[in-house]
Amino acid sequence: MSPKSGQDAQVIATFSRRMNLRLDDGREVSARIKGKRLQPVCGDRVVAEPIENESDWLITDIHPRRAELTRPDSRGNREVLAANVSLLVVTVADPPRPDWFVVDRYLAAAAIMGVRAVIVFNKADLEPTQPGATAVLDDYARSGYTVLCTSAKTGSGLDELCDVLKDEVGIVVGQSGVGKSTLINRLVDEGVLRTAVVSPSSGEGRHTTVNSVMLDLPGGGTVIDSPGVRDYAPALESPDQVAAGFREIANAGLRCRFANCRHLREPGCAVKGAVESGLISARRYESYKRLLHLTEKLGKNRY
Ligand SMILES: Nc1nc2c(ncn2[C@@H]2O[C@H](COP(=O)(O)OP(=O)(O)OP(=O)(O)O)[C@@H](O)[C@H]2O)c(=O)[nH]1
Ligand SMILES: [Mg+2]
Ligand SMILES: [Zn+2]
Structure with missing residues (x-):
């Protein structure tokens, strides 16, 4: 087997399926991607190798992502x-x-x-x-x-x-x-x-x-x-994650009667109490509910 010629690099720009890489030796090169399943994005640490007789490199692997x-x-x-x-x-x-x-x-x-x-x-x-x-x-x-x-x-x-x-x-x-x-x-x-x-x-x-x-x-x-958006939502694993995205709601939620309170109509909900007393803004609470419902809806499409 020929010695592996892959080098570590970082994706520093994406143009659909073409990318600019900064190799760990400091060189900047343009690259294509090996196979449809590989989907590198900006910020990714990747492995790339030169393509014979071309100036392009080929991305062959993506290192595990931190965030x-x-x-x-x-x-x-x-x-x-x-x-x-x-x-x-x-x-x-x-x-x-x-x-x-x-x-x-x-x-x-x-x-x-x-x-x-x-x-x-x-x-x-x-x-x-x-x-x-x-x-x-x-x-x-x-x-x-x-x-x-x-x-x-x-x-x-x-x-x-x-x-x-x-x-x-x-x-x-x-x-x-x-x-x-x-x-x-x-x-x-x-x-x-x-x-x-x-x-x-x-x-x-x-x-x-x-x-x-x-x-x-x-x-x-x-x-x-990054390109601007008209709308945005994070892809969440489950609606339970939503409260963690709203720090004042997550904090108040620690005092809800039920540990799995969704802060909608449950009795003893500390979040609703905080909204009513003005400690949590009604707008943020509305935002929480909207993201909760959106995540539920997207989840239904998926399973
Ligand atoms: N008055 C003023 N205009 C600004 C300011 N910053 C940006 N602009 C103008 O706003 C417009 C849009 O700016 P962009 O930098 O292209 O906006 P963007 O967020 O990158 O937009 P997308 O790439 O479409 O997501 C341009 O006409 C800018 O000149 C600012 O601080 N004050
Ligand atoms: Mg822009
Ligand atoms: Zn609650």
């Missing part, structure tokens, strides 16, 4: 969006009109993945069009989340964002148009981004749709730019 950001695909199956991230930077702005349920679901995803999340309210230079954003952000802060207000236009809040990303592998997520790419552009050396986002496909050298791209920050840390 997976997931969503259900159209059939309710679990789709992995990024791997080995340590921080979710959940970005929101106004405009586009904030969808706080999307924010809640990313926060829930982070908690269930076991990674940290921060909330970034971008476009702080603009006059908000929707009332109430400040109150919602205050609610998050009261629940213990770090909330940063930034402007990719004026640069305000960017030092704080750099600090948060230092020593982390962060992924910037959120609705389309909130300014994820613009923010990241300001954080990285411009030349870095330009080379990283050029698609390796077909030699045209044009910028094409990028699923995700991972970039090193000059001040330390790494950040993944």
Whole structure:
């Protein structure tokens, strides 16, 4: 048998089934994937080998993942969006009109993945069009989340964002148009981004749709730019996981009469009590219920 020529590498950009890799010796190469069943994503640690007489490499294996950001695909199956991230930077702005349920679901995803999340309210230079954003952000802060207000236009809040990303592998997520790419552009050396986002496909050298791209920050840390979403939900194993995604609900839930309380209509529910007394925001509770019902519905499709 010929000696194994595989090398360890990290996926630093994905273009559908083509990827950019950074080999552990520092070289950056483009790669294809061996077989349909192998589904590497940005952030994955992989094994790759050179293809004879080609500049492309071939990804032959994926190392076990530490954390997976997931969503259900159209059939309710679990789709992995990024791997080995340590921080979710959940970005929101106004405009586009904030969808706080999307924010809640990313926060829930982070908690269930076991990674940290921060909330970034971008476009702080603009006059908000929707009332109430400040109150919602205050609610998050009261629940213990770090909330940063930034402007990719004026640069305000960017030092704080750099600090948060230092020593982390962060992924910037959120609705389309909130300014994820613009923010990241300001954080990285411009030349870095330009080379990283050029698609390796077909030699045209044009910028094409990028699923995700991972970039090193000059001040330390790494950040993944991800495509914006209209809606988002984490792919969960069971509805029982949902409460763990809402930290104030999980905390209050420790005092419910029944250990398996779903915080809907059960007697002696401490969560309902906390909502009624205003300790837990009615909006967050509504968000919890929506994700619970969605997870139940998706579960039914699957089994
Ligand atoms: N005024 C203002 N405009 C901003 C700011 N950040 C981004 N924008 C603008 O918002 C628009 C969308 O920015 P993008 O960075 O493309 O948004 P995105 O979140 O990456 O969007 P997707 O890639 O579609 O998910 C652009 O026109 C930016 O110039 C900001 O802080 N202030
Ligand atoms: Mg973008
Ligand atoms: Zn309860």
